[in-house]
Amino acid sequence: MSTVNNMDKREILPTNVRPTNYKIFLFPDLEKFTFEGEVDINLNVNEDSTEIVTNAYDMTIHSVSVTDVESMEKQDATKFELDDTAQTLKITLANTLKKGSKAKLSIKFTGNLNNEMDGFYRSEYTDSNGQKKYMAVTQFESVYARRSFPCWDEPAIKATFDIKLRAEVEKTTLSNMPIIKEEKVTINGKEYKDVTFDTTPIMSTYLVAYIVGELDYVETMSNPTVPAEAKPIKVRVYTLKGESEQGKYSAEVTARVLEYFSEYFNIPYPLPKMDLVAIPDFEAGAMENWGLVTFRTVALLFDEKKSSVASKERVCTTVAHELAHQWFGNLVTIDWWSDLWLNEGFATFVGTLATDHLYPEWKIFTSFVVDELQSALNLDGLRSSHPVRVEINKATEVDQIFDLISYEKGATIIRMLNACLTEEKFMNGVRIYLQRHKYGNTVTKDLWNALSESSGIDVEKLMGSWIMDVGYPVVTIENSTETNNECTLELTQKRFLSSGNMTPEEEAKYATWWIPLGITTHASPNVPLDNILTEKKQTITVPFPEANNKFIKLNYNETGMYRVKYPKELLNTIGEMIQKGLEDKSKEVIGVSDRISIIADIFALAKNGTENTDNALDLLKYFEKETDYNVLSQIHLKVCELKSVWYNKDNKFLEALSKLVLKIFSPLAEKYGFDYSPSDSFIDAKMRTLVLRAAGCYGDKKVIDEAIRRLELFIKGDNDILDPNIRKLAYTIALNNTTGERAEKFYDDIFHIYQTYEIADQRLMALQSLGTAKDSKLIQRTLELALNTELIRLQDIMYCIAGLAADNSNIRESRPASWKWLVQNWPTFEERYKTSASILGALVKYCANGLNDSEYIKEIEAWVEKMGSKLDIIRMPVNQVIERLKEQNAWIERDNARVQAWAQKY
Incomplete structure (x- = not known):
């Protein structure tokens, strides 16, 4: 049975009872692919009740009883019904549970160790002797804890968990907390062990995790020194037998990232251990279960000699993202799935911060502009995108919004806010938020309130359109006039649609975004002016002294989530300044992120018809001497997109694109060659890979022949x-x-x-x-x-x-x-x-x-x-x-x- 919340149409469980603790016992059978389970759930009774509704799915219920904690009177349920559509278990009782009392709900059940990569499921692999093996693992986000034990499977309904697993003696057993007891048991002549884990902190069901399998591990310690009460944390990376050496890199990253976040959030990591596990079958990239983070193998394991640098980057950023969740998501949890972006967007941004802290030479925030930011802009330019904060009525609908809007757009607007408020005020606001709400649940407004407190700015007002509206704006410089060492810009903003065919009704409907303009000029190339566009049409005047090489550019460092359309003459002056900077580094005034944005914006405007594609291609002539990896990566992406879109048209255009790519990339492929060196920097290794790929895939015969040889x-x-x-x-x-x-x-x-x-x-x-x-x-x-x-x-x-x-x-x-x-x-x-x-x-x-x-x-x-x-x-x-x-x-x-x-x- 579901009830309707007065505030909206969410299908949520009734509020008549609420769990405070689960005692879970599970015994998985990796031959029959089932598991036997028992759960005792301590309940607070909030209303007189003869009915209890909890979530359960894909299981057989054997018995249900309820015990009044004070009188110890036990009653068996008169009826219990599973509803597969609602994924609920409805329990009917003869005697009323009284409001204000405490009760214990006991359920025995059998579940399926499915092969669908959610709930409590089986993962299959072949060991080093060629034998087929299985491990039992969990994936409960978003609504799959109910496939493992009956529970209140909503993020706001937190409780503590006591978990006990029965397994073969030789198997490794893991859960969120450390083991506190192991006992040998014999069943039908076979020896097993019952493994009891310590009680978890109060947490949501989707973060519960346990694993049974044959595993190896590597171990290290994380030693955070800030805040003062921080304690050492044991870090282990678990792998299949024989693969543990590949876990050394992620173990080291984990130790350092935990130290970084302990200081950044100014709250110690609250659990005594951090386990990371490589799972052969895993639908997502990784999952942030508290104290037991699970990963696709490729997102956790790395070999310094045999893996690629792209793999190293992926492992580091994925680990950092999941560890950010230990605070932002696990310690403080969203109240409901509508605020999913708050978990995922924030973890993506601060995970990037942590990676940048570990490896500043990777220039990870420049890669962010090419990858995360452009991905978010590309998806959010569609009518069929969705707001960052999107109303979810059924919990089962949430899986559709684990997408680029929740992750990349969420991270991009957080990055924009971080730049606008200043890093220190942003960090202080995050600390206020986490401290105020730890072990509780929040909505987006709670974060805005904390950031407003730290910055003195009304953050909710600033961020309203960015969160609640679909899409993002394009800022157009309609006109620019120079007088008396000043430049007056007539600016407009409207929603950017990548199809370009916005109707007047749509245009009237869209709210006005608050847009940090980040204007730089020849007079101030590295210190942006702090003008903000708050109207649909606005005139702004900026200092613009006489000089030989005058230019004006918006969105410094590409920190804002919007596109810019320049008049042709302003765009050409930017192009000329870029060209001069590339020919003579001492004259470089337009930085890497800004060069990326110039390319990305003009091609996006070409796609939506407000610019011509041939003009976008002509702009690339200014970049013929480009040597920065991230800018070249953006050029390559844009040409590949054109090739992909025009795949079925006249070959002449595709041939001309190849010629253009080879003009830029073949000399670089010749320079870099095929031989990597241990002394190569991270960026050098990525650069060599990129230029060889671009040249080889667009027909450079030398590269093709050498690659095949x-x-x-x-x-x-x-x-x-x-x-x-x-x-x-x-x-x-x-x-x-x-x-x-x-x-x-x-x-x-x-x-x-x-x-x-x-x-x-x-x-x-x-x-x-x-x-x-x-x-x-x-x-x-x-x-x-x-x-x-x-x-x-x-x-x-x-x-x-x-x-x-x-x-x-x-x-x-x-x-x-x-x-x-x-x-x-x-x-x-x-x-x-x-x-x-x-x-x-x-x-x-x-x-x-x-x-x-x-x-x-x-x-x-x-x-x-x-x-x-x-x-x-x-x-x-x-x-x-x-x-x-x-x-x-x-x-x-x-x-x-x-x-x-x-x-x-x-």
């Missing part, structure tokens, strides 16, 4: 000839440039690497590259492979098919083939991934990717209509896929003649 030697056993950073590139180049028997041989060899290599990131690189094969036969083979659960893990299907729509040189064949395959096999995917909205949504996204011809759009829409309510679990991402395709179609219709003319000229 090295790959053939690598396959024969020369491990040093092909650095881990460019193996994926070599696989892709080989499969992209060969057909027939030679291509099949490469395919077999690369697939063998996927099956046998001991390093997770390298295995997945091999798998990802299979979809890039040019040969028609191999395209079909990859699609068949993706369906084979014996060879491809359920979680890894995306790695298998991503290349078919993105990098394949035979994209005109592979894209339609992927879509046809998806439709044919959809019933299989529906069954396999019935609780995995993220994987189902990604399948549609990848298999429809780029099919922007009108007939394909109609076909996709017809399929979506035919599927009807069956797609409700992924309605949001499906709508976004279709909108993107229509937007691309309109872009081609509008600009095809111009880009073909540009190609002719180029």
Whole structure:
């Protein structure tokens, strides 16, 4: 039974009773794939009650009784009913539980160790002796604790947990807290152990975790010194047997990040230990269970000699993100899923802060501008995006918003606020918030109140539109006038739509954003003026003294989440200043993040029709001497997007794009070469990988021949000839440039690497590259492979098919083939991934990717209509896929003649 909250339409459990403590006993059977369970739940009775409703799903209930704690009178339930649709257990009692009393609810049950990667589930792997093994693991966010034990499965309903696991003697058992007792028990002649864990702090059900499996570990200590009451924390990274050496790097990162956050938040980490576990089957990247963080193997394990630098970065940022949650999410928890962004956006931002603290030379916040910020802008430019804070009525709907808006847009607006308030006032506000609400639940307003207190600014007013409205603004300089050493700018703001076709009704509907303009000029290139745009139209005057090289630029360091449209003459002056700075470093006045934003904005404006695509391409002439990794990465991304959108049009344009890429990247590929050195900096290693990829994938014959030569030697056993950073590139180049028997041989060899290599990131690189094969036969083979659960893990299907729509040189064949395959096999995917909205949504996204011809759009829409309510679990991402395709179609219709003319000229 559900009740309706007066404030909204949320389907939440009745409030007549509330849990204060759960005593959970579980005995998983890794042969039958079931588990026996018992739970005793201490309840406060808030109203006279003869009925209790709790969450339970995918289990069989054997018995239910309730004991009055004071009188010790016990009554068996007269009736108990499971409702699979509501995912509830309704318990009916003969005798009334009195308001103000305390009761103990006891339930015995059997559950399923499913293979769906949520609840209490099984993960399968093959050990070093080739034997198939299983481990029992948990994933309870968002609403899956109910698949493991009956509970009040809502984030606001916190309690303490006492967990006991029964397992085979040789198995490792883990939970949120340390073990306090182990006892041997014999059942049917077989010896087991009962392992009891210490009582947890008060916490939400989605953060409870336990694991049973055969594991190794590495251990280190974290020694925070601030605040004064901080205590040493034992850190362990658990892996499958024989893989623990690969956990050393993440253990070290964990120790240092815990020290950093203890000081940043000024609150000690509240648990005595921190365990991190690599799980072979795991739907998400990682999960922040308090004291027992679970990861995909590839997001936790790293080998200094055999993994790529991209893997090192991923491990560090993922660990930092999950550890941020130990305070922001676990210690202080959102009241309801509508505020999911508060957990995820904040953890993404401060996780990046922690990475930057550990590795300032990585320039991680510049990468943030290329990756997180642009990803957020791209998704939020769609009509079918959603607000950062989005009303969730059914808890089961929440999985759709674990997306770029909650994570990347959330992090971006937090970064903007951090820059606006100043880092110190922001940090002090966060400390107030955590201290005030620890062990409790909050809504977004609570954070705004704390930040207002620390800064003296009305943060809720500033941030209202950024949180409550869909989308973000484009600021247009309508006019600029110079007089008396000043420049007067006439500015407007309106919602940026990447399709560009906003109606007057929509325009009137959108609120006005509060926009920090961050204006820099030749007179003040590194100290932005603190003007704020608060109206739809506003005139601003800034100092603008006479000089030889005058310029004016908005959104310094790209800290604001908006786009800027400049008049052509202002844009050209910025371009000229960039060019001069690249030719002579002493004249550089426009920094890296600003160069990235100039490129990103003009191409986004070209896509929505307020700028011309040929003008955007012409702007790249100012960047021909660019040497910064992140700027080059942005250029490469933009050209790849054009190539992807125009995949099915006249080849002349694609040939001209290749020429443009080679002009910029081939000299750099020549300079960097294929040989990585131990003395390479992190950025140098990434740079070499990027320039070789750009040159090789756009037809640089030298790079292609050398990559194939090295790959053939690598396959024969020369491990040093092909650095881990460019193996994926070599696989892709080989499969992209060969057909027939030679291509099949490469395919077999690369697939063998996927099956046998001991390093997770390298295995997945091999798998990802299979979809890039040019040969028609191999395209079909990859699609068949993706369906084979014996060879491809359920979680890894995306790695298998991503290349078919993105990098394949035979994209005109592979894209339609992927879509046809998806439709044919959809019933299989529906069954396999019935609780995995993220994987189902990604399948549609990848298999429809780029099919922007009108007939394909109609076909996709017809399929979506035919599927009807069956797609409700992924309605949001499906709508976004279709909108993107229509937007691309309109872009081609509008600009095809111009880009073909540009190609002719180029």
